[in-house]
Structures are given as C-alpha cells and as structure tokens.
Amino acid sequence: MLAFVWLTVITALRVLGRNRLRAGLTMLGIIIGVGAVIAMVSIGEGAKQAVQKQIATMGTNVIMIWPSYMTIGGVRGAQGGAVTLTVADALELKKRIPILSETGWLIRSTMQIVNGSRNWNGPVHGVSPSYVTIRDWSFSSGGSFTQTDMESAARVALLGQTVVENIFEPGEEPVGAIIRIKNVPFRVIGVLSPKGQSVQGSDQDDVVFIPFTTAERKVFGTLFLGSVGGVFVSTERTEDLADAAEQIRQVMRARHRLQGEQPDDFTIRTQVEIGKVQEGTSETLTVMLMIIASVSLLVGGIGIMNILLVSVTERTREIGIRMAVGAKRFHILIQFLIEALTLSVVGGCIGILFGVLAARLTTVIAGWPTIISSDTVAVAFVFSVVVGLFFGLYPANKAARLNPIDALRYE
C-alpha cells in the first residue's frame, strides 16, 4: 500500500512535470488565495497584537469614569460648565466598593513647559499618586511623587519621554532639573518609561504629571476646587471589572441624585470593553479575509477540477489499460485524487511561501507589524489539502467509474 501511494505520487509529479505550464496556471488560483490569506492574516494579527499592547498600556484591570456633560434643551453644556465629577466622588467609590484596589483621579490641561531656552506646548496632568500606579507607569529614571507631595501641593513633576526629548539636550539628565510650567517652577523628580501610542492614537509619552493639588491650586486656576477630569480605578481580578463598573454606576447615581429615567451624567468604560471594541474591528477584518480566502480557494479548486477533467479525458485509454491489468476503482480514484492533491498542496506551499514573503516585505517596507503564526500556516496548508480532495473527488470518481472496455476503445 505504501509502495502504491509512493509510486502514485511519483507518477503524479511526472505527469504534472510534463505539463509544467498547465500545472502552474492551474495552481495559480491556490497560490494567490493561500498567499493572500497568509499575508493578510499576518498583517491582521500584527495589528491586533499592536492594539492589545496599546490596551495593556492603560494599566491592569482599569475602569475609567468620565464626566459626561448633560444636554439641556438640545444644547450641550460647555466643557467644565457643570461640575459632575469630583475628588469626593472618587473617595466615596473607594469607601463604598471594597473590590476596588486603587482609586485615582486626574485633571488635564495643555500648557507651556519651559526648560531654559527650550519650550514645549503639551498636556499637563494633575494626578493623584495612585493614578500613576493604576496606569502601570514605570520610570526610566527617578521616581513618582508621594502622598506628602500631594498634601503639601509640592512643585514636583514627572516627565514623559516626548517632553524630555523636546526640552532637554540629548544626554542631559532631567531628574533634578528645574522647569517652568506656566511660569511656575517645578523640580523634575522622575522620567516616565515610554508607552507609545494610545488606543485612540495619541502619544502617551507627550505628558507631564504634577500632583493634583498643585495643579488645581497653583497652576490651572480651577474654578471649582475638587472637580476632576476623570477618575481611574482598578480591581484585583479581571473578572470583577463588570461587577465593579455596575457598583460604580449605582453609587454615582445615588450621589448625583439621579432619578429613575434620568440619564447618567458620567461615562464608565472598563478596559475589557475597550478591548472588545477593538476586537470587533478586527473581527470585521477577519470576516472579509474569510470571504477573500473562500472565493480564491473556490476559484483555485474549480481550476483544479477543470484540469483534472481534461486529464481524465486525455488519459481515458491509459485508465483502460490500468483497469485491464487489474487496477480496481479505488486505485484509479486514488491516482487522480493524488494528482489533485499534488496540485493543491504544491500550490498551497508556494502560496504560503509568497504569503510569508509578502508579510515580511510589508514589515520591511511599510513598517507595519506582522505576525506569521504556525497556526495560520497550518490552517492554510490544511485548506489546500481539503480543496484538493474536494475538487479532485468528482473527476477522480469519474475516472474510477469508467468501464474498462469503453476506456480501452476510447480514441
């Protein structure tokens, strides 16, 4: 049996080798289909992983609460027009919801940051020390500020990588330097490790952190003390996120005295939800890919079926000879199935090669991240096998059912 399969494969290769152009053209559909799928999936996977990395830069098990400015009579209240989220809210959440492990808050503004003769216009965040912890920021030098700095409204600052690059000379040590934010002098006590782009596409390293109290009292000139731009909380376990989010909603609605039908005056987003939104986008992409793949594999498969039907007709007499000397239907069936498989598998392998090459080129030329997983390659291979079997079956069966006499007489 093994000898039979082996010799049949050799025969198939020989037959296809005799008609190299024809075999090549037949395989084109499979090559293009498999190649496109490999390339696209690699790019898709790369993008997905990049997004996952971005989501991870938010922190671990994070829930974000933003004020949402109510629309009254169709007119949206100006930003900051109503104080809907406060430090007191955050402290209340911390007190009332035990599954929250950390609670932090921030207030944001864009300001001029000056170091000597260099200056930079960038986002300045007044944050609670816990915010830095929740966001999993680490330090490339120096360290974070403390609760004491917070209570004393100390003039200390943490600089993001982009800010450092723009207001310090290369090689110059920022920690210990005095910079001015809106003309208020601040001592740099830490440089944040880079996080790169956020999910929304903004540069997360273009940021300066100062203590929340310092920001509201000495720099921003906030109208209502205690009003915050956002509250960040985290849970110990990912499974608790949804539950925590619901509890936060209840506590917030009660605090803000919202009745029955009144909409929330805040927005809650968990890290998992944001991840899901991104996954949804890549799912659409996956469906598109599946359609492209199916169509090209279908076309490739029909090509194989067509050429096999031609081959069966051309070799009717050969089939008759084989039957006359004792080939059973099964032998003939296997012979043509193997021919179909050889076409589809060789085509599939060439396609995989081209796909991998295309993905690599995409990374090199366009700089997009691509991931070629062994799963993708395996699935592509299996698909080419299945296509060969499926589309080879009809012609092979047609050959196997020939009557030996008729086949021998065929001209």
Next chain:
Amino acid sequence: MNPLIVGEDIWKVYRVGDVEVQALRGVSVTIEQGEFVAIMGSSGSGKSTLMNILGCLDQPTKGQYRLNGVEVGQLRPDQLAEIRNQQIGFVFQSFNLIPRTSALENAQLPLFYRGLSLKEQRTLASAALQRVGLKGREHHSPTQLSGGQQQRVAIARALVTSPSLLLADEPTGNLDTESSQDIMGILEGLNRDGITVILVTHEVDIAAYASREIVVKDGQILSDRATKGRSQVVGA
C-alpha cells in the same frame, strides 16, 4: 481436472440508440488448461467481444461463463479486476502500453496493483522482459521501441503475474511478418510452459501456431476443430 473455461450459451447484445446489435448469439465453448486456441472469423463477427468476455473485461448479457470454476457473470467490477490481475494476461493489437513510461514500469504495472514491494516488482518485471528478449531495453519508453519490441513489452506485462490464461487479440495485426513470427514464437513458448493461450487472428499462417481453431461468424461458432499445430509440423 475442471476445464479452465466453460462458456454456455453466451449472448452479448449492445444497444446503440434504438438499434440492438447482437454481437454474440449463444456461444458455448469449453477450453482446457494448457490449450493453444486460435479464434478466427471475419471482421465484425464477434471475436473481440468473445475475447473480452473470456478475459473478464466484459460480462455476458445472457448465459454463463465459468473461469476456473468461478461463475463470472455476477461479479462486481472490483472482483473482475482482481481476477484479471491474478489469472489473466492481455495482449492487444495496438500494444496498449502506457505512453512516456519505461518498458520496465509498463511490465511492472500488474504487480503494482497486486501491492508487491517496488523491489519485487522490478525483479519480476526484469525477468519477464528478459524472457521476451528485451534485456537492456528496460528503460526505453514505447516511442523508443519498434512495434515488435512494444508488443514484446506487452507480452512481458501479460506474463509477469504468471497467469493461467493469456489472451491475444490480433497481436500481430500491426506488425510485419518477421516481428509477427517473433511474437508468435514467444506465445508458442509460453504455451509450452503451460499457459493457456487464446489468440484472435484472421491470418491463416498465424492461426497455424495453435492446436485448435474456432471459427466465429455473425456471433456464433461456425466450426471448432483440432489442428495439427505448428510445433508438431515442425517437429515431424
């Protein structure tokens, strides 16, 4: 011992559109193991049809055919294939070798379907080619061989399985006189070694190699008689 071939009232009817062609009309024939039979008759008389049935390539429309005691009429295609592979060798007028395939591989073919190892296939096929005088031509493809040589490859393929029955349908029809005599010499030798040979021909001097002559006309046996056989003539 049972006769090798027992055919009783064999009919073969082809239907072409609305027309019925009665290719065989009640043929009964018994052939013993080791005979050398020539079937003669004019073109269209039903010789090939009879051969195909005797060779299990085809089945009778009506009547019985027993090969080695086995009733063939009811067998399924795969069982017929098995019988052809195990017991029967074919030689055709048009050689019927597989193109672009070496003499050795052509001769191997029945063994390939028997599931022998590649090594056994090669050994037996080489021996068969040697027996028909084609030693050294194993790797020639059909187009690199003369007609007589091609027919010898076909004979090698037929005898490689050591069949009990060898059927030759006008084996010399496409050959010149000299090659014809070579081929007949080989068949004669095989028959001497115990293989039953049934030969279709319409040439009298080819039929003369056989020891029994059956004449077919319009799908029926016209005459069936023993002849002296050429070997005896030569020997005398």
